[in-house]
Amino acid sequence: MRIIAHLDMDAFFASLEEAGSPIFKGLPIAVGSDPKNGQGRGVVSTANYKAREYGIHSALPISKAWQLSQIAKVEGKPEVVFLPVDFERYNKAHEEIFEIIKKYSDLVEPASIDEFYFDLSFSKNYKEAKKICFRIKQEIKEELKVTCSVGLGLNKLIAKISAGMKKPDGFLAVPEKDAEKFLELLPIREIPGIGPKTEEKFNKLGIKIVKDLKKFSVEELHKMLGKWGIDLYYKIRGVDDSEIVENKEAKSIGEQITFEQNTLNSIYIGEAFENICKSVFKRFMTSGFKSFRTVGITVRFSDFETKTTAKTLKKPSSSKKEFELETMKLLLPYLDKRKNPKKKLIRLIGAKLEKFKS
DNA sequence: TCTGGGGTCCTAGGACCC
């Protein structure tokens, strides 16, 4: 029988900032874009638990977060500490956590910068596995001064959901015999892969919790959701055979920027685009891949309409010149009448590389 | 409230080939 663990860092970016700067201790922190006195674009990446009391959370527009901070100030509460995202620092912490988990399990999958799956099937039982989880939690706390939550279950799905239930600094094991009951009572939105659109779709049919979802046959879910519906049918019955995968290769490398102000100034856009391409290519060069075959761009207009265009080259390439030339050819039509007849201002541009060969 | 940036996976339609 498998025993799978999922470890999820608590308010990761904000916790690391707090741990790194004692003066922030106890203060509300929002890591994300520059609020620029309420004029900033962009969103909150991570808010610590103190900031969440103000109503600030991930993906909240930074301007709104700034307003909430001003309101708090008027009420005599401490203002929010706004900090930029420091990926270098978080990546380093990620590696350190990976190394700690590695000491206890030889099958570890980093699922994102702040999440890991690992295999504890070698443990005699859940009690033994739990002990290991607590040792890992302890070690992370000692070394990095941040907390995490861990879930245990018979597969990745159960492990992930249970890790999320006792945040922060929590632990939950859902043994096999309880798995189906545990799932049945959850709101469908708790199932990873069911987002706002799918939730809405099911809500309209009166489907609220996982138990309601079980009314549908495999065929019905397949029809409604495509291939993923088949997975879902089994997942909600506690069946998830997906493996822990240790080394996942990247499928794409890309970057995009949102301008401070929407623009159609081709000199300005051109310069920004050049910088993006340079940076993307640099990352390609250090990725270890030998070649790419598809190049692509993204353009987002002022009304948020977003266009992507891609071109697959005849032959694999590793040429920076070719990347820059081909993406520029894709971008140019959006700057004039060809693909922008209404002369809409541009809000964001991006470039990416795909179809790698090692 | 006016919406980042980094990704992954899936789908549908068209081109093309045998």
Add this chain to the structure above:
DNA sequence: TCTGGGGTCCTAGGACCC
């Protein structure tokens, strides 16, 4: 003369996740 079936590749867009 007016039209099959299977397969693959490519592109654009959508949903989702952190």
